[in-house]
Amino acid sequence: xxxxxxxxxxxxxxxxxxxxxxxxxxxxxxxxxxxxxxxxxxxxxxxxxxxxxxxxxxxxxxxxxxxxxxxxxxxxxxxxxxxxxxxxxxxxxxxxxxxxxxxxxxxxxxxxxxxxxxxxxxxxxxxxxxxxxxxxxxxxxxxxxxxxxxxxxxxxxxxxxxxxxxxxxxxxxxxxxxxxxxxxxxxxxxxxxxxxxxxxxxxxxxxxxxxxxxxxxxxx
Amino acid sequence: xxxxxxxxxxxxxxxxxxxxxxxxxxxxxxxxxxxxxxxxxxxxxxxxxxxxxxxxxxxxxxxxxxxxxxxxxxxxxxxxxxxxxxxxxxxxxxxxxxxxxxxxxxxxxxxxxxxxxxxxxxxxxxxxxxxxxxxxxxxxxxxxxxxxxxxxxxxxxxxxxxxxxxxxxxxxxxxxxxxxxxxxxxxxxxxxxxxxxxxxxxxxxxxxxxxxxxxxxxxx
Numbered sequence: 179x180x181x182x183x184x185x186x187x188x189x190x191x192x193x194x195x196x197x198x199x200x201x202x203x204x205x206x207x208x209x210x211x212x213x214x215x216x217x218x219x220x221x222x223x224x225x226x227x228x229x230x231x232x233x234x235x236x237x238x239x240x241x242x243x244x245x246x247x248x249x250x251x252x253x254x255x256x257x258x259x260x261x262x263x264x265x266x267x268x269x270x271x272x273x274x275x276x277x278x279x280x281x282x283x284x285x286x287x288x289x290x291x292x293x294x295x296x297x298x299x300x301x302x303x304x305x306x307x308x309x310x311x312x313x314x315x316x317x318x319x320x321x322x323x324x325x326x327x328x329x330x331x332x333x334x335x336x337x338x339x340x341x342x343x344x345x346x347x348x349x350x351x352x353x354x355x356x357x358x359x360x361x362x363x364x365x366x367x368x369x370x371x372x373x374x375x376x377x378x379x380x381x382x383x384x385x386x387x388x389x390x391x392x393x394x395x396x397x398x
Numbered sequence: 399x400x401x402x403x404x405x406x407x408x409x410x411x412x413x414x415x416x417x418x419x420x421x422x423x424x425x426x427x428x429x430x431x432x433x434x435x436x437x438x439x440x441x442x443x444x445x446x447x448x449x450x451x452x453x454x455x456x457x458x459x460x461x462x463x464x465x466x467x468x469x470x471x472x473x474x475x476x477x478x479x480x481x482x483x484x485x486x487x488x489x490x491x492x493x494x495x496x497x498x499x500x501x502x503x504x505x506x507x508x509x510x511x512x513x514x515x516x517x518x519x520x521x522x523x524x525x526x527x528x529x530x531x532x533x534x535x536x537x538x539x540x541x542x543x544x545x546x547x548x549x550x551x552x553x554x555x556x557x558x559x560x561x562x563x564x565x566x567x568x569x570x571x572x573x574x575x576x577x578x579x580x581x582x583x584x585x586x587x588x589x590x591x592x593x594x595x596x597x598x599x600x601x602x603x604x605x606x607x608x609x610x611x612x613x614x615x616x617x618x
Contacts, residue, residue, distance in 0.1 A: 195607055199600035203582060225584075262603050263610025277504055281497030287599055293606075331609065356609045358602060362423060364445075372612065374605035376596065379507060380419035382578060383482050385594035386513075387415055389551065389576045390483025392592065 194235050198262060200225055201235070205255040217248035268293045271325070271354070273345050274336030275300040275308075275315050278360050282334055283311040293332075297324055301341070318345070325352025336360045414455050418482060420445055421455070425475040437468035488513045491545070491574070493565050494556030495520040495528075495535050498580050502554055503531040513552075517544055521561070538565070545572025556580045 204225055208216060218229040218236075225232075236254070239261050259265055270288075272279055272295050282288075283295055298310055299318040308315045316324065325348075333349035335342050335357060342363035349357060350371050357373045359365055362380075365373050424445060428436060438449040438456075445452075456474075459481050479485055490508075492499055492515050502508075503515055518530055519538040528535045536544065545568075553569035555562050555577060562583035569577060576592045579585055582600075585593050 190607075190611065195604055196600075198607060199597065199603040202603060203599070261607065261610075263606045263613075264603075266610070268606060268609075277497055277501030281501055282598075284497055285598070288602065293602065332605065355612075356605050358605055370612075372605060372608045374601055374608075376598065376601055377419065378502075378505070378596065379423070380416075381594055381596055382508065382513065383419040383422060383484075384415055385552065385576050385578055385592060386483045386488060387410075387418060387481065388592045388594070389488075390481075390486070391410065392575075392590075393483075 190238055194238055197227070197235055198258065202255070202258050202262060202264075205251060205258060208251045209255055213251050215248045216251055216254075220248070264291050266292065268332055269328075269330045270295045270332045270334055270358075271297045271299065271321070271330045271349070272313075272334040272336065273299045273318060273321065273349070274334075274338075274341075274360075275302070275305050275310060276336060279334070279336035280310060282336060282360075283313065295334075296328060296330055299324075321345070321348050322352060325349070325354070329353050332356045332358060334358045334360070335365075339363045410458055414458055417445075417447070417455055418478065422475070422478050422482060422484075425471060425478060428471045429475050433471050435468045436471055436474075440468070484511050486512065488552055489548075489550045490515045490552045490554055490578075491517045491519065491541070491550045491569070492533075492554040492556065493519045493538060493541065493569070494554075494558075494561075494580075495522070495525050495530060496556060499554070499556035500530060502556060502580075503533065515554075516548060516550055519544075541565070541568050542572060545569070545574070549573050552576045552578060554578045554580070555585075559583045 201221075204221070218232045221227070221232045222229040239257065270293055272283055275283070275298050279298065279300070283298060288295070295311060295313055298313045298315045299321050300306065300315050301318045305315045306317050329352075331354065333346070333354040333356070335345055335349075337345055339362050342359065342361035343365060346357055346359075346365045346367065350367055355371060357365060357367065357371060359373055359375045360378070362377055367373055421441075424441070438452045441447070441452050442449040459477060490513055492503055495503070495518050499518065499520070503518060508515070515531060515533055518533045518535045519541050520526065520535050521538045525535045526537050549572075551574065553566070553574040553576070555565055555569075557565055559582050562579065562581035563585060566577055566579075566585045566587060570587055570591050575590070576594070577585060577587060579593055579595045580598070582597055587593055
């Protein structure tokens with residue numbers, strides 16, 4: 179880790195955090211296409227941000243670019259990967275082996291980037307013992323004991339809403355520090371646990387709202 | 399539709415749009431629990447917003463509350479449903495019948511709220527003809543002709559990244575006005591088409607970043 183990486187940083191604004199994955203995806207594409215250099219103007223045009231915004235965002239993590247030269251794609255990607263913590267391994271337990279859980283369990287990208295699903299849990303006796311993505315599905319009653327022996331960093335909750343908070347409590351008591359929540363439940367966690375939500379229904383509702391809003395204005 | 403509903407409105411700020419589904423979910427829970435009345439202070443405490451924020455958000459759509467009385471849950475829910483366009487039917491075509499597509503196709507909530515998946519398409523010959531969520535899976539080559547005969551409002555893209563833009567173009571040419579995009583692709587669409595993205599990788603990257611950020615500060 180560099181000296182800069184170890185420095186205690188101010189919390190990075192949510193807007194910047196939200197754009198980091200966009201940079202990561204685009205730089206990965208550029209690297210795969212064999213592109214060596216990219217300017218903030220080119221990045222801005224591709225990503226619909228201003229060049230000034232891009233320079234400002236990336237400056238949060240040190241100064242990567244050189245005036246009149248642009249960014250070295252491989253170096254910038256390496257820095258963004260480090261900022262995102264992708265230079266480390268992340269262990270995951272997944273609770274809920276329905277369609278969403280299966281989709282997550284079989285998503286090859288996660289594994290390629292160092293996210294490993296170590297164990298899968300469900301409550302349905304018909305699923306217990308099935309192998310999914312290389313993991314045997316275990317009964318959720320074993321979750322607490324499993325975490326005692328195999329600490330995990332991230333817990334994925336892909337259960338029905340009713341079960342989500344109880345599962346979350348077991349995960350947190352078992353030492354999980356980050357929750358990736360696919361249930362529609364609002365989860366209560368201690369301050370030192372991070373929750374990232376994927377609320378499918380909220381996303382569809384936002385789409386419906388914007389369609390409805392547009393339709394009403396079109397009718398005038 | 400009420401006179402207020404027909405009035406040409408200013409675009410509602412993204413922040414308010416983002417909170418509307420949260421109101422909707424919570425009011426639905428209250429109604430199911432048989433709660434009749436709720437104050438802005440109670441709503442605020444449950445949702446981690448200030449009471450002033452809630453009054454401000456809801457005032458975008460007319461004045462629902464009465465001073466010292468609070469909101470009638472059923473009426474407010476009805477208004478929020480109308481604002482979100484849930485008083486109308488929404489027809490959906492789904493492209494991509496992998497695990498994510500299957501999860502969406504089998505999500506009962508959508509149907510209960512008026513979102514109907516009318517047809518499912520995939521490119522895998524082994525899937526064609528299978529029934530999922532009451533729909534036969536069709537070959538994606540039929541998508542264009544299908545939309546000519548059966549116009550749909552929303553297209554769900556649950557394909558690999560490489561296929562997403564081409565599918566999006568067919569959907570838009572076929573008259574789809576809203577795209578719900580589960581692929582990691584950035585989609586180019588005309589100005590009058592709305593895209594709502596679910597970027598799973600971005601969400602996991604944000605979680606990884608925040609865990610990494612916290613870990614570094616903890617080490618000091």
